[in-house]
Amino acid sequence: MNFRIDGCVMTNPGKVRSNNEDNYNLFGVYRDDVNDYIRTVEMSAPQGYSLAAVLDGMGGESAGEVASVIAAQNVSACPLDQVRTVGLEQMKLANQKVCEETTRRGGRRMGTTYVGAYIENDKFTVANVGDSRCYLFRGGVLTALSKDHSMGQRMIDSGVMSEEEARKTKSWHELTQHFGIFPEEFTIEPYFTGVYEFADGDELLLCSDGLTDMLVDAEISAIMAAPAEIKEKVSKLVNAALDKGGRDNCTVMILRAVSLETEEQTIPFDGAMPAAVKPEPQPIPAPAPAVPVAEIPAPAVQTAEIPAPQPVAAPAPAVPPVATPVAQPAPQRPVQSAAYAAPAADPEVTEEEIKLQKSVKTLTIVMIILIVLFVGLGAALLYLLLF
Numbered sequence: 001m002n003f004r005i006d007g008c009v010m011t012n013p014g015k016v017r018s019n020n021e022d023n024y025n026l027f028g029v030y031r032d033d034v035n036d037y038i039r040t041v042e043m044s045a046p047q048g049y050s051l052a053a054v055l056d057g058m059g060g061e062s063a064g065e066v067a068s069v070i071a072a073q074n075v076s077a078c079p080l081d082q083v084r085t086v087g088l089e090q091m092k093l094a095n096q097k098v099c100e101e102t103t104r105r106g107g108r109r110m111g112t113t114y115v116g117a118y119i120e121n122d123k124f125t126v127a128n129v130g131d132s133r134c135y136l137f138r139g140g141v142l143t144a145l146s147k148d149h150s151m152g153q154r155m156i157d158s159g160v161m162s163e164e165e166a167r168k169t170k171s172w173h174e175l176t177q178h179f180g181i182f183p184e185e186f187t188i189e190p191y192f193t194g195v196y197e198f199a200d201g202d203e204l205l206l207c208s209d210g211l212t213d214m215l216v217d218a219e220i221s222a223i224m225a226a227p228a229e230i231k232e233k234v235s236k237l238v239n240a241a242l243d244k245g246g247r248d249n250c251t252v253m254i255l256r257a258v259s260l261e262t263e264e265q266t267i268p269f270d271g272a273m274p275a276a277v278k279p280e281p282q283p284i285p286a287p288a289p290a291v292p293v294a295e296i297p298a299p300a301v302q303t304a305e306i307p308a309p310q311p312v313a314a315p316a317p318a319v320p321p322v323a324t325p326v327a328q329p330a331p332q333r334p335v336q337s338a339a340y341a342a343p344a345a346d347p348e349v350t351e352e353e354i355k356l357q358k359s360v361k362t363l364t365i366v367m368i369i370l371i372v373l374f375v376g377l378g379a380a381l382l383y384l385l386l387f
Contacts, residue, residue, distance in 0.1 A: 002122065002259070005044075005045035007230075009041050011037075012236060012251075013037045013240065019037065020249045021067075024041075027050050027051070030073065031072070046352065049077045051117070051119070053075060053117070056131075059180075063108060064112070066101060071114055075091065114129045114130060115129075116128070117255060119255075128146040130179075131149060146345065151176060152167070153167040162343065178253075199257070201254070203224065204255040206255075207236040209248065215244065233254055256291040
């Protein structure tokens with residue numbers, strides 16, 4: 001089956017940060033002006049193979065956005081059977097370029113995460129470094145395809161904490177992989193999924209943690225489930241993150257697979273590439289609250305194809321989302337018990353009282369000895385006077 005892949009991406013600095021360190025690469029188009037903080041781009045993938053990616057820069061001030069734009073410039077599309085070779089070399093080159101810029105700036109550290117969807121005709125695969133994510137939305141079910149490289153994810157995988165608990169720790173944002181690591185420190189090891197086949201209507205969601213830190217998967221799934229064009233869904237997701245606080249830069253990209261065999265049911269595509277659109281600064285009104293959906297099952301990344309999803313009925317509003325079971329729980333780390341408290345001494349006999357009692361006994365003995373001596377001396381004097 002032949003497909004057309006339509007894409008839309010929006011990036012926003014959020015409500016707290018003064019700059020936007022995020023970037024993207026949508027079929028070769030990226031944000032080359034780092035001062036263009038808010039931007040929306042819509043376009044369709046070219047024929048053959050293509051790449052769509054989201055990057056989250058780190059480093060503060062101008063460093064993070066420099067790292068993310070360097071990486072966006074150095075990754076590109078390649079055939080799916082070359083993603084683990086050519087694609088990997090591109091990622092290593094992007095890491096090298098970021099390190100070189102770090103050295104050029106006097107050693108001030110900078111870095112960026114990366115998640116990319118590599119597409120070839122009716123198939124795709126995903127690779128990521130860091131905690132930017134890729135989800136597949138198919139048949140009403142949202143499935144995470146990427147895997148976070150973070151200490152928080154390690155604690156979840158080992159069974160030490162639930163996701164809810166890990167989100168509250170500082171380790172949640174402590175990355176174990178990202179671009180900007182010098183070769184002598186660490187070796188970049190991207191996470192690769194298997195190769196999957198598109199189904200008509202499939203949607204790939206790529207995003208920075210500015211979205212996933214503000215919304216849990218069930219909230220994201222509820223927005224994705226509402227019938228809408230992908231630009232509207234992207235806007236709703238970004239604005240939902242802003243409504244929850246917008247503590248970080250937020251970049252959201254959605255790719256939709258449209259079967260050319262059912263093209264008459266969709267708006268015809270004229271092949272023109274729309275220009276970038278800068279939206280008004282006012283936030284788009286938030287959509288009506290959606291019914292939470294069931295927690296997202298773990299992705300089956302070892303298979304060559306994604307099995308057809310089973311329809312999932314939305315749960316009643318009063319029932320909270322069910323936590324995702326851990327894939328391979330390790331033995332639970334024993335919880336350290338409270339420190340053992342030694343029993344207190346007998347409150348009736350204190351150390352001072354014991355010392356006082358000893359003193360009294362000693363004084364009594366001395367007094368008895370003195371009395372005996374005085375009595376003896378008195379008796380002796382009396383004897384001398386009488387005799």
